[in-house]
Amino acid sequence: MDVTVSSRNFELTPALRTTTEEKIGRLSRYLDGMDRADVHFFEERNPRIADKDVCEVTLEGHGHHVRVKVAAADPFAAIDGAVDKLEHRLTKLKKRLVDRSHPRHKAAAETGFVADDDEVEGLRIVKSKRFAIKPMTPDDAALQMELLGHDFYFFSNADTGRAGIVYRRREGDVGLIDQEG
Numbered sequence: 001m002d003v004t005v006s007s008r009n010f011e012l013t014p015a016l017r018t019t020t021e022e023k024i025g026r027l028s029r030y031l032d033g034m035d036r037a038d039v040h041f042f043e044e045r046n047p048r049i050a051d052k053d054v055c056e057v058t059l060e061g062h063g064h065h066v067r068v069k070v071a072a073a074d075p076f077a078a079i080d081g082a083v084d085k086l087e088h089r090l091t092k093l094k095k096r097l098v099d100r101s102h103p104r105h106k107a108a109a110e111t112g113f114v115a116d117d118d119e120v121e122g123l124r125i126v127k128s129k130r131f132a133i134k135p136m137t138p139d140d141a142a143l144q145m146e147l148l149g150h151d152f153y154f155f156s157n158a159d160t161g162r163a164g165i166v167y168r169r170r171e172g173d174v175g176l177i178d179q180e181g
Contacts, residue, residue: 001028007041010053016041016075023083024057030090031097034061039082041075055082064093133163141166142174 003021005012024037037059044052051071055078059066066089070081135158136144145153145166152167162179169175 001025003037005039010041010043020079031094034059036060053078055079057082138176
């Protein structure tokens with residue numbers, strides 16, 4: 001696994017870099033095919049936040065992206081917390097991938113019988129909506145999102161003619177996801 005370690009407003013010591021590369025590198029045993037890991041450390045600037053050292057890890061491979069963000073009192077504790085969360089998420093992803101291809105799961109899907117433990121482990125779609133999409137600019141979509149009080153808004157981009165989503169970022173800004181092509 002290719003591990004990239006970076007930092008912002010944070011001193012990245014050689015010991016922290018080595019420890020991070022070793023611990024994140026070991027995660028490949030949970031799920032084959034995770035090709036790349038990006039680890040980013042930064043320090044929270046808000047004086048009211050006790051756990052100032054933040055570690056964000058993004059794993060990519062086989063079309064899957066697994067991301068965690070952990071804050072702790074020191075960077076070594078942050079990377080340990082991130083590894084724990086990633087182990088749990090990778091185990092869950094592997095179970096879902098194995099269950100999807102397992103013959104027992106296929107037979108259960110055909111008969112309509114799904115065991116309770118499968119339902120708890122997997123995500124379920126509980127509501128579905130359909131609506132007409134009118135073309136609009138990303139700025140108009142952001143305004144519509146604000147007016148509706150939603151965290152995201154799906155629209156047809158009048159500039160490109162492709163589907164797009166505007167969404168509220170944690171910092172309060174608005175992000176745009178645009179269909180490639």
